[in-house]
Amino acid sequence: MKTPSPEVTKNVSLSRNSWPWWPLFPLYPYGKRSTLVKEIIPNQIWSFEQLQGLYYVAVPIRLTVVKVSGGLMLFNPLPPTAELCEALAQLEKKYGPVLTIVLPTASGLEHKISLPAMARAFPKAEVWVCPGQWSFPLTLPSGWLGIPWRPRTKILVKDGFPHKDSCSWISLGPIDIGLGSFQELACFHKPSGALMVTDSLVGISSEPPEIFDLDPTPLLFHARDRGDEPLEDSINARRKGWARLVLFASFLRPACLDIPPLKEVIRYSFSRGLRSSKAHFGVFPFAWKDDWQDAANELLGVREPLIQLAPVIERLVFPRAQMTFVNWLEELEKLNGINWLVSAHFSAPLVFNRSKLKRLKDDINKRPWAKSDGSWGFLGGLDESLLRLGVVPLNPTKSFKDQDLQV
Numbered sequence: 001m002k003t004p005s006p007e008v009t010k011n012v013s014l015s016r017n018s019w020p021w022w023p024l025f026p027l028y029p030y031g032k033r034s035t036l037v038k039e040i041i042p043n044q045i046w047s048f049e050q051l052q053g054l055y056y057v058a059v060p061i062r063l064t065v066v067k068v069s070g071g072l073m074l075f076n077p078l079p080p081t082a083e084l085c086e087a088l089a090q091l092e093k094k095y096g097p098v099l100t101i102v103l104p105t106a107s108g109l110e111h112k113i114s115l116p117a118m119a120r121a122f123p124k125a126e127v128w129v130c131p132g133q134w135s136f137p138l139t140l141p142s143g144w145l146g147i148p149w150r151p152r153t154k155i156l157v158k159d160g161f162p163h164k165d166s167c168s169w170i171s172l173g174p175i176d177i178g179l180g181s182f183q184e185l186a187c188f189h190k191p192s193g194a195l196m197v198t199d200s201l202v203g204i205s206s207e208p209p210e211i212f213d214l215d216p217t218p219l220l221f222h223a224r225d226r227g228d229e230p231l232e233d234s235i236n237a238r239r240k241g242w243a244r245l246v247l248f249a250s251f252l253r254p255a256c257l258d259i260p261p262l263k264e265v266i267r268y269s270f271s272r273g274l275r276s277s278k279a280h281f282g283v284f285p286f287a288w289k290d291d292w293q294d295a296a297n298e299l300l301g302v303r304e305p306l307i308q309l310a311p312v313i314e315r316l317v318f319p320r321a322q323m324t325f326v327n328w329l330e331e332l333e334k335l336n337g338i339n340w341l342v343s344a345h346f347s348a349p350l351v352f353n354r355s356k357l358k359r360l361k362d363d364i365n366k367r368p369w370a371k372s373d374g375s376w377g378f379l380g381g382l383d384e385s386l387l388r389l390g391v392v393p394l395n396p397t398k399s400f401k402d403q404d405l406q407v
Helices: 082-095 115-121 217-222 235-251 262-267 277-282 292-297 311-316 322-333 354-366 374-388
Strands: 007-011 035-041 045-054 057-068 071-075 098-103 126-129 153-155 167-176 181-189 194-196 202-204 306-308 340-342
Touching (some): 167 322, 235 311, 311 374
Parallel strands (some): 071 098, 126 153
Antiparallel strands (some): 057 071, 202 306
């Protein structure tokens, strides 16, 4: 099946990209969030992409807009900049008003932090949230966090589901992760055949995402090998930088990465032409080993994006819950007409049918699960330390009472 050709709308006006609440979750690109809008399934589903990351380790994050009976559903909120709201207003003129805003994850802070502002931007829309919401360091009533109180806000599963005429909802979890629970509600949109998820599955391509065309600086920054090298733009530099960003995002600290001594970092910093905040003044505290590309190739799809459970999720959320994930995949196999996958991160839409689901499940059952060697070493060490300290449970799938959202 051929992937629908996206229609792309771009607007890089800085005044339209302002996000004043960025200090609540201070990640790149901070107070300026450009949005790339694509129609990814004609007249059915649209992707609103922004960038999010730390120290230029930025990856796409997606709000999915879905055509439902009578209007639109917003799935996985993002910062509602003026630019984003203007693009939504254009869709509303053609397809009807925003009817529902859905936060389908209990632990996805990057989406949770945007929900209050999104709810204010569309005051007539119902708000639906995943059960078991929690905050850190204290679990507070969600109304205190800016999420609307009842009856406007409803809890998925407990209060039912929105748009049951066109959508089916499949729960992954809850999984006890110590500080709270991991749970995600996947939404299958029957008219388009698209399965929408948050973090549970991603598809990663070897080609840099199109949103970096708005500003390729993160790619060019990480394509270098030393801090005194200029940020030079080329197709190869973008691909090299993207592959390294994928390694960072997947493993946090992959085995093919070294942190050089401070003396060496300073030696190559503040070089002529790099004395600006955009270049981080030449400060580049990374040294890549010769085998870094081989490690990246295991995560990247060449002909099409490689569909996978992100290593950071597998090792820190599901290390002792493999069968929970496999059982969820088996539930997805029962969906009639599934053709596409739309994740909140990386590439979308992805061809995703029963055949691909079966291959993914078979691969998970055959390969080692939640490894602790190679690039998985840092994640494995972190999980083992949390387990030893009693922060995370040995049996995360044991029966426990979900926290009801206090609204």
